[in-house]
Amino acid sequence: MRKFLKFLKWTGIAILSILLILYIVIELRQNRIFDAPYPVVRATDDSLVIARGKALVYGPAHCANCHAPKEMEEQVNKGIETPLSGGLVFDLPIGEIYAKNITPDATGIGNMTDAEVARALRYGVRKDGRALFDFMPFHNTSDEDLTAIISYLRSQPAVKHEVPENKMNLVGKAVSAFLLKPAGPVGDVPVAVKRDTSALYGQYLANNVANCRGCHTNRDLMTGAFIGEDYAGGLQFETATDSGTYYLTTPNLTPDEATGRIVGWSQRQFIDRFRTGRLIKQTHMPWGPFGRMSDDELKAIYNFLQTVKPVRNEVKLGLMKK
Ligand code: HEC
Numbered sequence: 001m002r003k004f005l006k007f008l009k010w011t012g013i014a015i016l017s018i019l020l021i022l023y024i025v026i027e028l029r030q031n032r033i034f035d036a037p038y039p040v041v042r043a044t045d046d047s048l049v050i051a052r053g054k055a056l057v058y059g060p061a062h063c064a065n066c067h068a069p070k071e072m073e074e075q076v077n078k079g080i081e082t083p084l085s086g087g088l089v090f091d092l093p094i095g096e097i098y099a100k101n102i103t104p105d106a107t108g109i110g111n112m113t114d115a116e117v118a119r120a121l122r123y124g125v126r127k128d129g130r131a132l133f134d135f136m137p138f139h140n141t142s143d144e145d146l147t148a149i150i151s152y153l154r155s156q157p158a159v160k161h162e163v164p165e166n167k168m169n170l171v172g173k174a175v176s177a178f179l180l181k182p183a184g185p186v187g188d189v190p191v192a193v194k195r196d197t198s199a200l201y202g203q204y205l206a207n208n209v210a211n212c213r214g215c216h217t218n219r220d221l222m223t224g225a226f227i228g229e230d231y232a233g234g235l236q237f238e239t240a241t242d243s244g245t246y247y248l249t250t251p252n253l254t255p256d257e258a259t260g261r262i263v264g265w266s267q268r269q270f271i272d273r274f275r276t277g278r279l280i281k282q283t284h285m286p287w288g289p290f291g292r293m294s295d296d297e298l299k300a301i302y303n304f305l306q307t308v309k310p311v312r313n314e315v316k317l318g319l320m321k322k
């Protein structure tokens, strides 16, 4: 008996020590530093370039949806210029992530060079080398478009707003310590992309600017990793309301005859759907900004979606209660 108690004591101590060491390792690995090249992107004060940047920020790239203050949601939907002073919280299973201040103030991107901002967007690496969570799809966005976006950011009035640090829970800290890696470009990044109605341009917009792929593909909510087939839908978005928690699931956009949401939609119907805008109040899809895309941009995206590999995946449409 005494021997057994002694055994228990020592295993207890051993387990506690292992947990303590794990905890210390997790804490020590919180601020892991990554390296990535600096894109050759330099902001300009050319008014045409700034106008193109603004069209991207309030249109397909929908930066304002995440970086404007939450209470300005309606202005953002209408395309009214809003301060991109950050603070919106994403409440995830790993903790609370804050969208940053991206105005030219020192509390925003004022102390970052153009190349540092471009590196954050393309390689997911912050000025100090820490990895960003993969919220943004701009890894393969062209030099030309990044230049336009950053030129617009530099032209906004500076807004002083100190955004809190992300608040990770223990699971989130473990993810940061061991799993989080900055997401970067796949293959060569284009210098510029020809803007026309081709599926090629549609693919560029859908994957690298508008994030259609990022939402219409199933993902691991811990790491942001893509776990479903491209465009087959199935990613769940939760909305907490007074009467409980509801969720919406992204529809399957592949041309699968049985389960594809837009199968049978003509190009005209597709464009009209975007002009109609939001139908479900709680939707996370940025219908406002997308509705400001030109007919040509929407045609290109439509043409691209016809070329995606069909995947059978039945998705429950509409608002569902948890
Ligand atoms: C879906 C929401 C979303 C969209 C759309 C979005 N962002 Fe972000 N952005 C975030 C979040 C969240 C973070 C912080 C992530 C983190 O802390 O790991 C962030 C971080 C950043 C950073 C890093 C700032 C720093 O201090 O390192 C920059 C720069 C940035 N965003 C610019 C943009 C621009 C420019 C656009 C549009 C072209 C854009 N974002 C679109 C959510 C978004």
Ligand code: HEC
Binding pocket: 206, 210, 211, 212, 213, 215, 216, 237, 248, 249, 250, 251, 253, 261, 262, 273, 278, 279, 280, 283, 284, 285, 286, 290, 301
């Ligand atoms: C932030 C996430 C998000 C992004 C980005 C996004 N979607 Fe969606 N999308 C959703 C959700 C959620 C729904 C289901 C709710 C709804 O219909 O609004 C949806 C619905 C749709 C529908 C079906 C609408 C209907 O009436 O049934 C289409 C078509 C669609 N998205 C196309 C796109 C395209 C094309 C893009 C890129 C230009 C895109 N989505 C980007 C989240 C997103």
